[in-house]
Amino acid sequence: MNHFAIVTAFGQDRPGIVAALAEGLFQLGCNIEDTSSVQLRGEFTMMLLVRLPKGMAADQLADRLPPHISSLDLTVLCREVPAQAATRTAASDTPTYMLSVYGADHPGIVAKVARAVSDHHGNITVMNTRVIGSAVKPVYVMVLEIKLMDGASPEPLKQALDRLKPDLGVDLTFRKIESANL
Amino acid sequence: MAVRPILLYPDPILKTPAAPVGPGDSAITPIIQDMLDTLRASPGVALAATQIGCSVQIIAVDVSRKKGETGHGLVVLLNPRIRHQEQARIIREGCLSVPDYTGNVLRYERVVVEGLSPDGTPLTLTVSGFEALAFQHEVDHLDGLLFLDRIQSLDTDLFRRKSI
Numbered sequence: 372m373n374h375f376a377i378v379t380a381f382g383q384d385r386p387g388i389v390a391a392l393a394e395g396l397f398q399l400g401c402n403i404e405d406t407s408s409v410q411l412r413g414e415f416t417m418m419l420l421v422r423l424p425k426g427m428a429a430d431q432l433a434d435r436l437p438p439h440i441s442s443l444d445l446t447v448l449c450r451e452v453p454a455q456a457a458t459r460t461a462a463s464d465t466p467t468y469m470l471s472v473y474g475a476d477h478p479g480i481v482a483k484v485a486r487a488v489s490d491h492h493g494n495i496t497v498m499n500t501r502v503i504g505s506a507v508k509p510v511y512v513m514v515l516e517i518k519l520m521d522g523a524s525p526e527p528l529k530q531a532l533d534r535l536k537p538d539l540g541v542d543l544t545f546r547k548i549e550s551a552n553l
Numbered sequence: 554m555a556v557r558p559i560l561l562y563p564d565p566i567l568k569t570p571a572a573p574v575g576p577g578d579s580a581i582t583p584i585i586q587d588m589l590d591t592l593r594a595s596p597g598v599a600l601a602a603t604q605i606g607c608s609v610q611i612i613a614v615d616v617s618r619k620k621g622e623t624g625h626g627l628v629v630l631l632n633p634r635i636r637h638q639e640q641a642r643i644i645r646e647g648c649l650s651v652p653d654y655t656g657n658v659l660r661y662e663r664v665v666v667e668g669l670s671p672d673g674t675p676l677t678l679t680v681s682g683f684e685a686l687a688f689q690h691e692v693d694h695l696d697g698l699l700f701l702d703r704i705q706s707l708d709t710d711l712f713r714r715k716s717i
Binding site for chain 1: 596597598599644645646647648649655683686687690691700
């Protein structure tokens with residue numbers, strides 16, 4: 372049976388991080404499967420689902436990987452993922468919605484919005500947030516991709532989000548993402 | 554006459570440009586029939602000949618198979634070309650030949666497509682919306698291009714709109 376681990380790594384962005392990490396994983400016999408990586412301001416952050424070589428556990432990878440990337444000053448974490456979770460693919464027929472929320476930046480926007488989504492059977496599958504605007508008038512922008520689970524109707528969530536608008540002082544749009552399956 | 558399996562990437566035919574066809578060529582009749590049979594049996598709205606393993610420039614598009622769409626109904630085109638395109642948009646696209654994956658690609662809201670009908674009559678169609686996407690996607694197939702070759706942004710395009 373295959374064993375999988377999630378490796379997360381982050382550090383000050385510079386050219387060569389992906390190359391060094393991928394070489395280290397390759398030399399240790401790991402196969403990189405799904406990944407997601409992004410720059411958060413000056414930090415480069417990575418999440419990699421890797422298939423471990425036979426006989427290697429995730430904590431052994433955590434011990435053996437750092438020497439391969441010591442020059443980069445990355446923070447690295449490894450954790451085993453149950454094979455069942457690692458081999459599951461997303462149901463493509465679940466309706467997908469996009470939620471954009473934006474307004475004057477203040478603490479609590481993500482918490483309140485995410486709670487409303489969760490309370491209405493929404494599963495957040497991708498989340499991006501960014502503070503834009505000027506230093507004196509920062510604007511918070513959050514974009515969520517949401518899958519509605521268990522055949523839930525979008526209307527109750529839409530209404531709950533509309534009720535949040537005046538409380539949070541934000542604008543938002545909640546819309547279905549049509550993907551053209553050709 | 555036959556429902557054929559829809560080829561999945563990495564079948565090399567999907568990455569090979571297809572050859573033009575002559576409308577008088579009797580070999581294309583059974584290919585078109587198989588394309589229509591396969592399309593009807595599929596969940597999709599359009600098919601390129603390359604997707605059933607025939608490396609020839611034929612597409613079949615019928616967006617009326619999707620609820621709420623009418624367009625031009627069933628259109629079979631030989632040697633199709635996109636002659637004019639306007640109003641760029643980013644759309645999330647998927648493909649029968651690349652299951653379980655979608656990507657945000659740059660397409661055009663309105664395009665003019667030229668080609669030949671199966672009896673050799675020149676056809677020029679102005680198509681828009683979903684039908685325009687379907688024609689652009691299928692013409693790409695004949696050029697050996699998949700939507701994977703056109704991915705424009707990895708997630709939401711909100712932060713990357715400068716590139717459009």
